[in-house]
Amino acid sequence: LPICVRDLVQDAPAIGQSIKINGWVKSSRVSKNVAFVDLVDGTTDQDVKCVIRPPSLLPKDVSTGAGVQIAGVWSQGKGKQSHEIQVTSDPGSAVKVLGSVEELYPLQKRNHTSQFLRTIPEYRWRVPEAGATLRLGSRLESALTSFFDTNSFYKTHPPMVTSSDCEGAGELFRVESASKLSSKEQFFGKEAYLTVSTQLHLEVLSAALGRVWTLSPCFRAEESDTNRHLSEFWMLEAEISFVETVDQLTRFSEAMLRHVGQRLLQHGESGLPEIAKARWEMLAHGKYTQITYTEAIDLVQRNSELFTTVPQWGSGLGSEHEKWLAGEHFKGPVFVVDYPVEEKPFYMKKNTDGKTVACYDLLIPDIGELIGGSVREHDLQKLELEMAARKMDAGPLTWYLNLRKNGSVPHGGFGLGFERLLQYLSGADNIRDTIPFPRAANQCTC
Ligand code: 4AD
Ligand code: MG
Known part of the structure; x- marks a missing residue:
């Protein structure tokens, strides 16, 4: 099976190793020089941070909830997380969209009440x-x-x-x-x-x-x-x-x-x-x-x-x-x-x-x-x-x-x-x- 987020969190690979990880976008941010994607896959509540440089490597249709495959290099984290995946223009690095998200996807925003969530059993x-x-x-x-x-x-x-x-x-x-x-x-x-x-x-x-x-x-x-x-x-x-x-x-x-x-x-x-x-x-x-x-x-x-x-x-x-x-x-x-x-x-x-x-x-x-x-x-x-x-x-x-x-x-x-x-x-x-x-x-x- 492909590696999952739980594997990465519990048993971190060596720094510098190439990693290919699948998941869904929990959140994404794009600025002038860099884009960030926090990726979850359901195997744990924790996410993996992906740092994408240049930001143009991030396909346009990557928004919250999209299914993606991200390939990059397992690196020391610079922010809160101990590790991050760095995606660059080097060969072997890429962000691939597996399943994009419609505009009406109901989980775009955060903090939904459990009453509301019960009305969308599929999500x-x-x-x-x-x-x-x-x-x-x-x-x-x-x-x-x-x-x-x-x-x-x-x-x-x-x-x-x-x-x-x-x-x-x-x-x-x-x-x-x-x-x-x-x-x-x-x-x-x-x-x-x-x-x-x-x-x-x-x-x-x-x-x-x-x-x-x-x-x-x-x-x-x-x-x-x-x-x-x-x-x-x-x-x-x-x-x-x-x-x-x-x-x-x-x-x-x-x-x-x-x-x-x-x-x-x-x-x-x-x-x-x-x-x-x-x-x-x-x-x-x-x-x-x-x-x-x-x-x-x-x-x-x-x-x-x-x-x-x-x-x-x-x-x-x-x-x-x-x-x-x-x-x-x-x-x-x-x-x-x-x-x-x-x-x-x-x-x-x-x-x-x-x-x-x-x-x-x-x-x-x-x-x-x-x-x-x-x-x-x-x-x-x-x-x-x-x-x-x-x-x-x-x-x-x-x-x-x-x-x-x-x-x-x-x-x-x-x-x-x-x-x-x-x-x-x-x-x-x-x-x-x-x-x-x-x-x-x-x-x-x-
Ligand atoms: O106390 P109950 O009715 O016991 C029995 O059915 C015995 N025959 C069990 C046995 O001795 N083998 O049900 C047992 C437990 C309750 O204490 C409660 O926790 C749960 O089943 N329960 C319910 N849980 C959710 N929704 C309901 N409608 C429930 N009814 C019982
Ligand atoms: Mg009883």
């Missing part, structure tokens, strides 16, 4: 600050992969199309055939949905491979038009055999996030807002708190003047309560454990009080809920009783119930919203700026 990621978030997302996925690899997990690919509603919240998108070749609508005549969570399938796989994880798209037909909800998001889910307590899961989740923070402090991305690094530091070395749901409700009620609504024991925490607990109050990640049975899905194991389940949510500052997880009910009879009490149709879940008939062992797991974590780690205000093509209420334009 928005070229803006260095926007691109930095996607680059960080790629680092984040590597950090998570290395954590699971070193903890004896296997990554697996559960299906996106499913016949069951894992969370039982009725937030499913139905799958239908649009093919003229198929006389049957639906999924070959069967009722099928896009998955809201791959947990139930992961439970099958953890009963075979011991420890499994996945990072896969999940879909939710909720019309929450907020800065932390997407209709299509990626969920990291882990399912672990022989886990018996919530504490095992919260300690494991904490270790995972500390590992992520440490990895980013070592190999994170540049070009992000100041707050990003402080948050990596918080995940790596900050304090994590654990409280029960009952204690959380008590805290919220004792500070009722801060909220627009105040929940009673038995109802869920709202986003304002979650953000306050992790933000102003504990100033760091908070595990809230043992929620009321009615607040959570059918598959969670009941605690001995009969009123709460062995589960947890992890709340983080500014975002609120990042992780939801639990110990699963592995006893067939208890699970069937719970499903009956909830008036659930057991038919579509026969396979899941069968799992409890043979070699059913204690196990548990969790799901983490990948974009919510990236939102926190990148400092983005809106989750729609953390996924390349956001699908959310009223947003699916390309």
Whole structure:
């Protein structure tokens, strides 16, 4: 492959070497004796400065956004940058236009708002600050992969199309055939949905491979038009055999996030807002708190003047309560454990009080809920009783119930919203700026 800007920045060639580099013009200036081009190629937020003498070597149609190939000599930098490429009239030096820019190119100017950038999905990621978030997302996925690899997990690919509603919240998108070749609508005549969570399938796989994880798209037909909800998001889910307590899961989740923070402090991305690094530091070395749901409700009620609504024991925490607990109050990640049975899905194991389940949510500052997880009910009879009490149709879940008939062992797991974590780690205000093509209420334009 041709050399990229990241190669040049990380491992600078020897001074005096001939260099041919491809990229897009971030900015250009022409004066009487010299022209300057700052070149980016997306492999890093940093740019390479090209000094062109005489300026007539710069083709007329080179403006911001143009694709170019620049050949010159790698030299000691004279300005802020340590190095620059000098382009002269010597043979081997040249500026070649690969793709010019129309007058209406929307990124001619700097400092576009993220609202505006969302209206041009085909160009928005070229803006260095926007691109930095996607680059960080790629680092984040590597950090998570290395954590699971070193903890004896296997990554697996559960299906996106499913016949069951894992969370039982009725937030499913139905799958239908649009093919003229198929006389049957639906999924070959069967009722099928896009998955809201791959947990139930992961439970099958953890009963075979011991420890499994996945990072896969999940879909939710909720019309929450907020800065932390997407209709299509990626969920990291882990399912672990022989886990018996919530504490095992919260300690494991904490270790995972500390590992992520440490990895980013070592190999994170540049070009992000100041707050990003402080948050990596918080995940790596900050304090994590654990409280029960009952204690959380008590805290919220004792500070009722801060909220627009105040929940009673038995109802869920709202986003304002979650953000306050992790933000102003504990100033760091908070595990809230043992929620009321009615607040959570059918598959969670009941605690001995009969009123709460062995589960947890992890709340983080500014975002609120990042992780939801639990110990699963592995006893067939208890699970069937719970499903009956909830008036659930057991038919579509026969396979899941069968799992409890043979070699059913204690196990548990969790799901983490990948974009919510990236939102926190990148400092983005809106989750729609953390996924390349956001699908959310009223947003699916390309
Ligand atoms: O808490 P949730 O609904 O948990 C589950 O689905 C479990 N079955 C997971 C498991 O135990 N394997 O979702 C898990 C996480 C949430 O904490 C949140 O971070 C994220 O998924 N999430 C969303 N992220 C973006 N947009 C949405 N609409 C989301 N809904 C959930
Ligand atoms: Mg949840």
